[in-house]
Amino acid sequence: MKNLLSLALFLLIAVSTFGQDKVTLTVESWRNDDLAIWADQIIPAFEKKYPNIHVVFSPTPPAEYNGVLNSKLEGGTAGDLITARPFDASLALxxxxxxxxxxxxxxxNNFSAVxxxxWVTDDGKHVFAxxxxxxIHGFFYNKDIFKKLNLEVPQTKAEFMQVLEAxxxxxxxxxxxxxxxxxxxxxTMGFQNIGPNNWKGEEGRQALLKGTAKFTDEPYIKTWEELASWAPYLPRGYQAVKYSDAQQLFTLGKAAIYPAGSWEIWLFEKDAAFDLGIFPPPVDRKGxxxxxxxxxxxxxxMNAATRHPDEAKKFLEWMTTSEFASLYSNAVAGFFTLSNHRITLKDPLANEFLSWRKTCKSTIRNSYQILSRGDQFGAPNLENDLWQVSAAVMNGTMTPEEAGKLVQDHLDKWYKPAK
Amino acid sequence: MKKAGKENRSDPGTGKCRLYFTRDYFRKKSRGLGKHLLLIFFSVLALFPIALIFMNSFKQKKFIFAHPFALPNAKTFSLVGYHTVIERSNLFVNFENSIIVTTVSLFFILLFGSMAAYALSGYRFKGNSFFTFYLAIGIMIPIRLGTASLLKLMSSLGLVNTLTGLILIYIAQGLPLTIFILSNFMAQIPGELKDAGRIDGASEYRIYWLVLPLVRPALGAIGIFTMVPIWNDLWFPLIIAPSAKTATITLGVQQFLGQFVSDWNAVLSALVMAVVPILLLYLFFSRQMIKSVTSGALKA
Amino acid sequence: MCNRRDFLVFNPRTTRKFPFFLVVFLAPAVICYTLFMIYPLIESLRMSFFSTTPENKTVFAGIANYVKLLTDSDLAPRFWGALRNNFVFFIIHMLVQNPIGLLLASLLVSKGKGRSIYRTLLYMPNVLSVVIIGFIWQLILNPLWGVSESILRFVGLGKFFQPWLGLPEYALPTIALISVWQFIGIPMLLFYTALIGIPKEFIEASLVDGCTERQVFWRIKFPLMLPTVGIVSILTFVGNFNAFDLIYTMKGASAGPAYSTDIMGTLFYRTFFGQQLQLGNPNMGATVASMMFLIILFGVLLYTFAFQRRVKNYQL
Incomplete structure (x- = not known):
């Protein structure tokens, strides 16, 4: 009995004590695709400068990230550094x-106000990330398939549909x-990708914020209609096809077009054995x-509860340097640095995405700023609603009009724009 | 079975059965065959998904898609998935954590559980019914519903991201059913045995120690109903101890699958590596486990 | 357990001074269990009567959270939807898992070769983690790479293939059937235990009386197994209303498409921990947990008072 008890005690002690030599910082992220880049390039570069800090990149799949992160923060188990989504989600944190x-x-100060x-408070006084x-959103296409089938890169929506049909x-x-x-x-890759052409980018987004435009308006209904019109051209059984399935389908050369964004460049260039091309979301009429x-x-x-605030700040400080900006933007091609540092991108596709900034007008996703605050009682917010209805519209289980009404009704319930 | 029943001319109206000599040798034989076929069908159904994963984990990627049902051969064989898992995953640390959490939890569940069961089944005292009922509540109400406050409790005790935190929860979770099962077993132990001990002047603690080996047959049932859920739990590792250092195998595999979702070789290999230990353990102990369950541990 | 408790009630020596060694025996279990199980459950109940202001202050809210959960035009459909889906989930288990479990048990009980091999294989999925099972079945059912379509085509049913996991009307039954696949061993073992516990003399006597095997089963064995039927049902009920892992693994916390696979466990997770661009609300989460608690309690009480009592009368 005594022996057993002391064994038990020993086990408990053995379990609860860990050796600690070096400070370890854990980075929470949803970028599971970047695991290798962090492990092989970013972290070694940092650890070379700060040999007594060890950094671990610990991603959670994108769809689960926020829920898991929230639960970890709630329980005090979150990492020291936290990858932050833009606007309200992080503001609430x-x-x-x-x-x-x-x-x-x-x-x-290496970052502009824009x-x-x-990642600032509403009054602009506090920065927290x-x-x-x-x-940048857009479309990837398989150049080999386009060449084989003699297809032109579509500029208008009509041409886009013709390509699909062909x-x-x-x-x-x-x-x-x-x-x-x-x-x-x-x-994200459907509605927010092709929508800005319909609601005229920032103009439409600001109108939603002011309350002068509604999701039941023509530009939004039209966006869902366009999404619904893609349904016949999606892979068989698309209702059960996941994000990773679609990525794989495209990189295996079995699909012609992939609606996405610049963040896919790195994965696609690594996995695809064909020539990749990109084009911006098609418009109604040429020009x-x-x-x-x-x-x-x-x-x-930075996690406010981190046990290593000094080390975590060292890492964050390093992230403001041009060394990081250049390393990151080139390692994770398709993620464009927001710093003022002048860096050169080596990746041609990344440069092409970047060149759209000169010829096109930029906006951001309309559900991210303010509109997804919701009533904070666990009811689905705007972003969740957009997931649900966009998928339902593409599945053919909801009409675009129903989608618009549902989203707007939920928004109206709590959002009272300042007049 | 159905067919055979149809041909038996009994009288369902009156509910009386009469003797008919219709069940000849051949029908019996074919019915036996039918039973085997049904059992084989369900066994294959149970086995096939696991076998499929196992087979394909040893193939090159293109053959996984091209010939999913073919066994790996010299031409299609590949271990690339296992290389990825070993290089990129934490699975060995995860294994260690799972083994520590499971064995330590089980040890205390058995120790505390058998002590309580011994007291409840061996002595009549005021409050016996109360404690029996109180300790049985946990069989029906899942501990998960208290997650919110458990998390706060653990964080105020400084036990988040420790295996100790997980172990304490699992002990609490495992106790109700263990006490229930062990009480049933201990109640079957003849009282003379204990009385003989008492006449010899043994203390109650000593008698407990003598009784303990006699409940060994119950261990299988406890193994199945207590240990397996601990090993397989995703919820508490995800919420209480998600750090890389403390992740258990179930959480580790879940995260690995999320990160390597498009690397099929790695995914299949990780699944196999997570499945094999628990399957071996099960196959090794299954006879004992099932015997123990069926020996009346769960009789109400 | 019942027998022993009856024994205690009727024994005149029930009351006795509380000896110290009993404290030693009971304390570790009772303390650990109270601290890490009962206290969190009660604390969760308590949390559901409070709410948190935007300034992160906790204020007493009475039953406001419950009212909101059950009536709010955004929240209530999620609650009732999850409850309805959970009942569907439960009913599928009752209609598929338990009858098949009974069938397998009765097949195993008759003497035959390889019985223990069948038993071992049939119980096997039970020891695997839900994470692994969810992933394996997702691979099998995947419309792009999965093998389910080729299997169906092989048996000539290729045209019935559907992306089941992605269709609102099929997703929940599909996941329920996967869960049945995993847990079939439990009712099988419990029924098996009950069947081998029936005295052989009964069966032999009735066979001599000329009953067919089927009649023996329904008129003699089944009534004797009713207590086990009750236990299996209540275990299924508790297990199903506590389910989470499988749906979380296969469909994520959003439980799509269109919340068609949303059950109480996933609703609890979403309200408590939040989701995309949304923080969780611990008080509302505790409210959902308390509702689950009440539902499970209701089921258990119904079982204890309506079923267990009545069935006891049939016992010998």
Missing amino acids: YQRGYLADLTTLPGM AKSA VPMASV VKKDGRYVPIAMGTADMWETA DTVYISDHTDIALG
């Missing part, structure tokens, strides 16, 4: 005291690699202004 104030972090805008990158008729390839199982890609979603997407904040 800051307000609840989970994210530390980084306003005085040296190096913060770059910081997604170091902006990392923005991403690929479908040929029968060897799936016209669009996309599924609705994870739901977020229909909202119309193209509106692109150039989304301030990703930043890194």
Whole structure:
């Protein structure tokens, strides 16, 4: 009995004590695709400069990230550095005291006010994350398939549909690699990708914020109608096709077009054995202004409860340098630095995405700023609603009109724009 | 079975059965065959998904898609998935954590559980019914519903991201059913045995120690109903101890699958590596486990 | 357990001074269990009567959270939807898992070769983690790479293939059937235990009386197994209303498409921990947990008072 008890005691002690030599910082992120880049390039570069700090990149799949992160923060199990979504999601984390104030972090002046805008308080006084990158939405296409089938890169919506029809008729390839199982890609890579051309980018987004435009208006209904019209060109069983399935389908060369954004460049260039091309969202008539979603997407904040604030700040400070900007933008091609540093991008596709900024007008996703605050009682917010209805519209289980009404009804319930 | 029943001319109206000599040798034989076929069908159904994963984890990627049902051969064989898992994953640390959490939890569940069961089944005292009922509530009400406050409790005790936190929860979670099962077993132990001990002047603690080995047959049932859920739990590792250092195998695999979702070789290999240990353990102990369950541990 | 408790009630020596060694025996279990199980459950109940202001202050809210959960035009459909889906989930288990479990048990009980091999194989999925099972079945059912379509085509049913997991009308039954696949071993074992516990003399006597095997089963064995039927049902009920992992693994916390696979467990997770661009609300989460608690309690009480009592009368 005594022996057993002492064994038990020993086991408990053995379990609860860990050796600690070096400070370890854990980075929470939803970028599971970047695991290798962090492990092989970013972290070694940092650890070379700060040999007594060890950094671990610990991503959670995108669709689960926020839920898992929230639960970890709630329980105090979150990592030291937290990858922050733009606007309200992170603002709420800051307000609840989970994210530390980084306003005085040296190096913060390397970012413009616009770059910081997604991670500041409403009054603009406090910054709570170091902006990392923005991403640009658009379409990838398989150049080999286009050449084989003699297809032109579409500029207008009509041409886009003709291309889809031609690929479908040929029968060897799936016209669009996309599924609705994870739901977020229909909202993010569908709705927010092609929508800005309909609601005229910032103009439409600001109108929603002011309350002068509604989701039941023509531009939004039209966007859902266009999404619904893609359904016949999606892979078989697309209702159960997940994001990773669609990525794989495209990189295996089995699909012609993939609606996405610049963040896919790295993965696609690594995996695809064919020539990749990109084009911006098609417009109604040739010569119309193209509106692109150039989304301030990703930043890194510090867990207010971290046990190693000094080391965490050292990492964040390093992230404001041109060394990091250049390393990151080139390692993770398609994530464009938000800093003022002049860096050169080596990746041609990344440069092409970037060149759209000169010819097109930029906006951000319309559900991110203010409109997704919701009533904070656990009812679905605007972003969740957009996931649900966009997927349902593409699945054919909801009409665009029903989608608009549902989204607007939920919004009206709590959102009272200042008149 | 159905067919055979149809041909038996009984009288369902009156509910009386009469003797008919219709069940000849051949029908019996074919019915036996039918039973085997049904059992084989369900066994294959149970086995096939696991076998499929196992087979394909040893193939090159293109053959996984091209010939999913073919066994790996010299031409299609590949271990690339296992290389990825070993290089990129934390699965060995995860294994260690799972083994520590499961064995330590089980040890205390058995120790505390058998002590309580011994007291409840061996002595009549005021409050016996109360404690029996109180300790049985947990069989029906899942501990998960208290997650919110458990998390707060653990964080105020400084036990988040520790295996100790997980172990304490699992002990609390495992106790009700263990006490229930062990009480049933201990109640079957003849009282003379204990009385003989008492006449010899043994203390109550000593008698407990003598009784303990006699409940060994119950361990299988406890293994199935207590240990397996701990090993397989995703919820508490995800919420209480998600750090890389403390992640258990179930959480580790879940995260690995999320990160390597498009690397099929790695995914299949990780699944196999997570499945094999628990399957081996099960196959090794299954006879004992099932015997123990069916020996009346769960009789109400 | 019942027998022993009856024994205690009727024994005149029930009351006795509380000896110290009993404290030693009971304390570790009772303390650990109270601290890490009962206290969190009660604390969760308490949390559901409070709410948090935007300034992160906790104020007493009475039953406001419950009213909101059950009546709010955004929240109530999610609650009732999850409850309805959970009942569908439960009914599928009752209609598929338990009858098949009974069938397998009765097949295993008759003497035959390889019985223990069948038993071992049939119980096997039970020891695997839900994470692994969810992933394996997702691979099998995947419309792009999965093998389910080729299997169906092989048996000539290719045209019936559907992306089941992605269709609102099929997703929940599909996941329920996967869960049945995993847990079939439990009712099988419990029924098996009950069947081998029936005295052989009964069966032999009735066979001599000329009953067919089927009659023996329904008129003699089944009534004797009713207590086990009750236990299996209540275990299924508790298990199903506590389910989460499988749906979380296969469909994520959003439980799509269109909330068609949303059950109480996923609703609890979303309200408590939040989701995309949304923080969780611990008080509302505790409210959902308390509703689950009440539902499970209701089921258990119904079982104890309506079923267990009545069935006891049939016992020998």
